[in-house]
Amino acid sequence: MTGALEREQRQFRALVRLFAYRFFDTDILSVRGDLSSLLSQLAALLAALSLVIVLVVAPKYASLYQHLTAQQLRSAALADQEFLLSTSMAIIGVFTLLLWDALFPDRRDCLILGAMPVRIRTVFTAKVAALGAALALAIVAVNCFSGLVCPFLIVPDAAGALSAVRDFVAFWFVILLASGFVFLLLMGMQGAALHLLPHHLFLRWSSRIQTAAFFAVLTLYFLAPPLPTANAWAKLVPSYWFFGLFQVLTGSANPVMIALSHRALVGTGLTALIALGTYAMAYARQMRRTVEQSGIAPSRSRMIPWAEIARVFIRRAPERAILTFVGRTLARSRQHRLLLSIYAGMGLAYVFSQVAYVLYHFKTPPPGATEGPAQTVLGIPLILLFFLIIGLRVSFSIPIELRANWLFRLTDPFGRGVYLDATRKALGLSRWCP
């Protein structure tokens, strides 16, 4: 019995290591080194973000404490409390979406681990442990600077050391809960899709859900109304629920905040239930189902008729072939689609911040504003195009399958110029996207 237990523990450790590697098997981070250096890279990346947050939030308090009244200080601090919470939630959201494909057992796991003498429960607990460790690492790294400095700045009416400790603990508790909520919500979404959709539809829709969630995270982060006008909307914006919870934990008896804090607790409980339920079911049911099904998303009717588009614009067959290939690759490769989404997301983030500026400061522009709403709106297509071009440039530099390039190299006699022309035309056509 002890031997079996020890065996399971050894298997558990080996699997946690494997899954932790697989989460970060992404081009963003090098996977050539050992796990500790890989995790250090990730932690450094997120900690850098935390430092930026401190540099944005902290310096102004030096002068605010001197010049503002207690009431004004409290109001300024409320906005920063919300900013810290929503930023942490948005970063954890993007982090979870980058791990999207590694959240649930995939075909590779099912085929390799399915033939090994490992209990499904061991695989399941190892994956949950690896997910928990990745999430904990991300939360601590994202808040390692801001979580140490900001709790003492953003609660200006803390009275005494005990109160400061209470605020510090409350800050970390709410950050953990809010980050967990985002992580579990996204995991639950994928889990629900996995169980509700037939397998072939899930394969096709998974990356679309990922992209939609990515834009939803950015939209919520940038377009959520600022606090003074947020009362009507606060009930719908998760970052305000956790903001309310923080207020309650730091001594607020405001009924609006109490209602928001209830939403935070109920929301987290529900998402945890859905995420863990679908996750356990995935291991109980999906591992065999995945082996039975093909791992390739079947192509249904063609969404975009690339060959027909190429026939309209291009006469030479090799150019047409390249244009069609580029279009189909960008439309079907998950990796390329995700990259484009990230760049489009950056563009949209900027655009959203501008739209938010127009929406919320239109009537009362802040002192020193030089740009009117018309200039802001006119700049949007140019900014989107800029990010799209950069995204396409990066996508073009990543081969979908390097070893398959023999086809293009063997057909080189048609002329490299033809290929370059076709690539330029593909880029030219893509500018119509926005």
Add this chain to the structure above:
Amino acid sequence: MLEVRGLTKRYPGVVALDHVSFTALPGEVTGYLGPNGSGKSTTVKMITGLLEPSAGEILYCGRPIGADLVEYKRILGYVPEEPYLYPHLTGAEYLELAGELRDLPPATLRDKIGALLELFSLAGDRNAPISSYSKGMRQKILICAAILHDPELIILDEPFSGLDVHAALVVRSLIPSLAASGKTILFSSHVLEVVEKVCNHVVILHKGRAVANDSIDRLRDLMALPTLEDIFAQRVTECDPDSTARQIAETIRQ
């Protein structure tokens, strides 16, 4: 002894395997043949516990494998047809993972990995990620992972896929020698010459049904045909290969 009784696998609208029965004995190599789509890999996935049969049963040493699937998998070695590996691991790391999951003692595991990588001419690439391996190198890693724990039952699904001549000759000699040491081996392949050389017994599948199940010598006598290729052609091939080849040549001239 591995016994397959009335094994059936149904998918919506398709019967992938239809009441297939055979026995693979210890000390023998049982060949499992059939054209693409005949149900070979489906059978293999059910024997390895990756798929559940729709009907029928699989017994090992007289016990249904589902009675204790984890214990059964401990004595099983499997080379899959699809070369699924974790590409971010190095060859040595993958074997380490397989050995740890099979609970081999660390020192033994280290020695075995070193020796196997050396014997399969992979020692120089042991620290390179699998993503940089050729098809043949990946296949060697799969073979190493399948025999690392000295299994009693070995399932080989197209083990020669991508192997260079030297490695193929090594594996061809390895299969009978493993059988001679008392292991039960099920060998699924398209390479009829190799099957003819290494197998004592063959099962031929066609459209999900077993159309032959006997020793190669008995099949030759019964069917009065000189080679396994002729037996296979008569039992399975539906159209004349020469005629198909002529049609292909005509098509590319158009």
